[in-house]
Amino acid sequence: RLVAAGWQLRVLRLPGVPQRISGGADGALSSWGAGELASRLEELGTDRVHLVLGFAAADSLAWAEGVRRLAHTLLIAKHVVGPLTAAAATGERAAFVTVTQLDGTFGLGGVAEDAVPAGGVGGLVKTLAVEAPELFCRALDLTPALGAGEAADLVLDEVYDAAAGPVQVGRDGVRRVALTLGEEPAAPSADAVPLTSDDLLVVTGGGRGITARCAWALAAAHRPGLLLLGRTALGEEPTWARGLTDQGALKAAAVDQLKQADEKPTPKRVEQLYQAVVGEREVRETLAAIRAVGSEVEYLAVDITDAAATAAALAPYQERITGVVHGAGVLADQLISAKKAAEIERVFSVKLGGLRSVVAALPADRLRHVVLFSSVAGFFGNRGQSDYAMANEVLNSWAAAWKRSHPQTHVTSLNWGAWDSGMVSPQIKAVFEERGISLIPEDTGVRLFAEQFAPERSGDVVTVLGPTTPLSEREQAAPASPVVLERDLASLIGEPLVADHVIGDAPVLPAAAALGWATGAVERLTGSGVAEIRDFAVHKGVIFDDSLDGSRFQLSFDPTPDGAEADVAIRSTTADGTVRPHYAARVLLGGGARPQPERVTGLPALGGGSDAQALYSDGTLFHGESLRGLRRVLRDDESRLVIECGLPEHRPAGGAFASSRYAPGTADLLLQAALVWMRRHRDTASLPMSVARADLYEALPDGEPFVVVVEPVSANGTSATVDVSACAPDGHVLLRFAGLSLVSTPQLAAKFASR
Known part of the structure; x- marks a missing residue:
């Protein structure tokens, strides 16, 4: 389809993909290495690129292969965001589009578990849209039931879409859907069971931080047994640190200890010793606090990214464990253009590999509660957190997949907003406050977490908790140069708006619809509302008769030099090349809320006359x-x-x-x-x-x-x-x-x- 439309094509074949595509330069990767990827993209000539179309999944991929492809897609975005942005700066359309075939609803309908990693690509594209708002970004998910030809048509429908949003779109050949928040919680499962003191839950990352505070709240509310997993190894506190609580005094003692050991006290080594002491103390405090509210608790020091070590650590408890809380995670914040493969691996291995390690070590049919710590960074996308957003989107898809295959389990992926805790610096907090984003107070967050285990919340498979405002927003700018949009009007003949607007023997497009076409197109192009249109004129109405056959309708958007207004014209070109003007208007751009005019007075009451x-x-x-x-x-x-x-x-x-x-x-x-x-x-x-x-x-x-x-x-x-x-x-x-x-x-x- 692309070749037929006149595109110059460059094809990057991933390792193990034998299919060659005729009509374009072919570049094959022999490995997943970041260096080879960079070299191959350079050879393909991506210095002048206007469209990157990434097929982010394939049939029958194993989980690990899917995660590897997901990471690779992020590295591709890293290399092409610069050339795409440069193309956009010249006023040309530049687009980054991904295609998956989960279920047409982003994997949230429940797919095979091995297919789930492809669901993370939405987090990348939504983050790219925030970091590079001048690009057209679209994450498209198709149902696998579509044939190749129909699927290709739908892909190009999205590639050519005039509207910058929604960034995430699902298509099944009948419906076109986006992802948003439901106004009401999902109905609870009929066989939901409460959390009791008979349950034993594994809590990853449960020894420290927000997850530890949530574990305490869970113990206080429901008294389950808790098995906390963390990387901090507990041992005897070193003699040099005993009795010291002040940060300065502890670091000074660490300096002395390093000197006594004939080791240079570099800031990095001092911080390591200090953090080791503080970390162990926090774990001990967590254990004491949980025991104080009546729950049995144990702590296991284990690296959950190591599946064998995780299985060995959990083996003695395997037949008693009834649930999992996966709260572990790491951050490696960086813009997409500067992302490193090692950073992506670190984020993915804990969030995704850790989950798989723990679940694989346990009998699936015994699990009654599975709760995952996801993030609004994935649900909305967030500047600087592409890999974190991707991993959390995978958790959302995984929750839906697990719920479908284990309907008796209470499964929830909690998409947390930002907490008002030590994880948010004063500088970031000030930015949030300036944008009107409220943080989740710690006491509110732990209460929400504990409440999530109630039977009436058992239908909440993917849930946003806290503020529903994105942490960072896309700053879409109006096009600075002319844009031409094309639309096929033939399908309108079956719409009541046209079918009931017949003058004589032929349906006619209502002038109100033409005005709406201009208004809606401008809003989608600029990302801001339209509040005023001037000089709307009907040159020649659109009549749905034989003269419409073969006509191509175009709407042109021509902004004024100051960017405050734009001239909009709607024309058609007939099969013989004749151009017909139909409508014209001048639209004021950047229209926010307008001051209300005076009320119209003296109106009769309704129902009279x-x-x-x-x-x-x-x-x-x-x-x-x-x-x-x-x-x-x-x-x-x-x-x-x-x-x-x-x-x-x-x-x-x-x-x-x-x-x-x-x-x-x-x-x-x-x-x-x-x-x-x-x-x-x-x-x-x-x-x-x-x-x-x-x-x-x-x-x-x-x-x-x-x-x-x-x-x-x-x-x-x-x-x-x-x-x-x-x-x-x-x-x-x-x-x-x-x-x-x-x-x-x-x-x-x-x-x-x-x-």
Whole structure:
């Protein structure tokens, strides 16, 4: 498909992949080494690259192979982010797109456990979108049921998508889904069992830090037995450190100890001795605190990345263990462009290898509780934490996979926000406060953790705990150079918005939909809301008849030099090359919330006046059933027409003709009301031709009543200009078309009446 579209192709074949792709330069890797990868990418000429399309999984990969591919994908991103960013700086489209075939829902529907590591690629792409916002970033997951041709079409649909978001998309050939937070918790499992003193839980990383505090809270709430695993080896405290608690005094004693041992007291060695003492003390304090609240607890010093050592350590307890809390993890924060293979390995080995080591050492059918410490860094992506985000996304997919194969187990992946603890420096905390991100207080966090073991939480397979705000956000900028978007309109013929907008014998695209197309496209291109559109003009409506066959429709976005506004034009090119202008507008960019205008006063109460449905049968309006949202005429004066309205919203093409404050179906009611004014007070059929200014304040209510007010500005025998406002019943203005121009079209009166 890419070759047919004219792309120059470079193919990087991973080790063991025999398939060659014709039409492009071929580069084969013989190993997974970082050095060979860098050399091969340089040979392929990635200094000028506009699209990186990474297939991040393959059929029947073993877990370890999947993790290795996942790490390799991050290294590829490291090498291409620079060239892609350079291409984007010239105003060209530059994209990083990954493709997986889990289940079309990011592995969250539950897949085979060995397939789970591919789910981590979303954490990479979401982090890349934060670190390099000028790039188009997309992590696409397809259902394996798709054929290759259909899958390729869906991949290129996403590659060419005009909208920068969502970054994570799932496709199954019917639905297109994104990932967001549910408003309500999942229903609990029918066979959920409570945590009791008869349970024995393994807690990785449980001797120190946040996980240790959570283990104490769990003991206080439920009294289970706890088996804490950690890397800190417990022994007798060295003589030189006994009785010393002050940091300065301890480090001074460490310096003396090193000198006595004829070892140079470098800052690194002093810190090592100091941390060893502090770490052992913290583990002992954790054990004492847990015993004090009534739980039995033991501590095992073991490296959980060593599967054999982990199995040996757990063997004596194997038949008693009923649950796992995987809280261990390490950080190696660094931008993607500076990531090192060793850092990725360190992060993955603890988070992913550690989990597998512990679970493999235990009888799966005995596990009743499995709780994983994941992070919002994976759920949202987070600057500088690509490998950590990837590992935590794998935990989310693993939880779904384990729950599917072990439905009797309470499995939860806890995506924690940032804790207000020693892990967050004062500088980072200040940044969070400036962005309005609240941290999780320690007492709140440990309470939430303990509550997660209640039977009523047993349905929470993937859960976000704490603030639901991303730790770092993508700063999407508006394009500084012209952009052309292309859309196939043929599929709209089956949408009620078009099928019920027929003039004469042919459906016609509503002007309100064209305005929504422009508004929605600008919002998706710029990442910010649109609040004002000026000089919207209808040059030639889009008629769904034979003339549409073979036509290509394009929307052009041309920003002004100062970046404050953009000219938008919608044109079509016919099969013979004829270009037809259809609509034009100027859109104000960077539109935040606008100051509300004064309320419209003197509005009649809802429910009065006369039934407006007759307007659809007496030739005043031509609109079909799904667009008949004018309910009652509340006032009918030449100086002011007031109509009560309400309509379930239309969002054709997945919302492509709508924006955050605008939807075409309800907006069309403003145009309908203007046509009513012309019929009532100029006795003529008419059509809208232009809008001097559209002010978008708030979205119109979906299916709920609102009021439309039409007030004339000027009129003559063949045309009129009116202001049309959509208001809440209390006069609060939601949407206003100022300077709406109507042109008398007497020849259409019969066509209106025929509808």
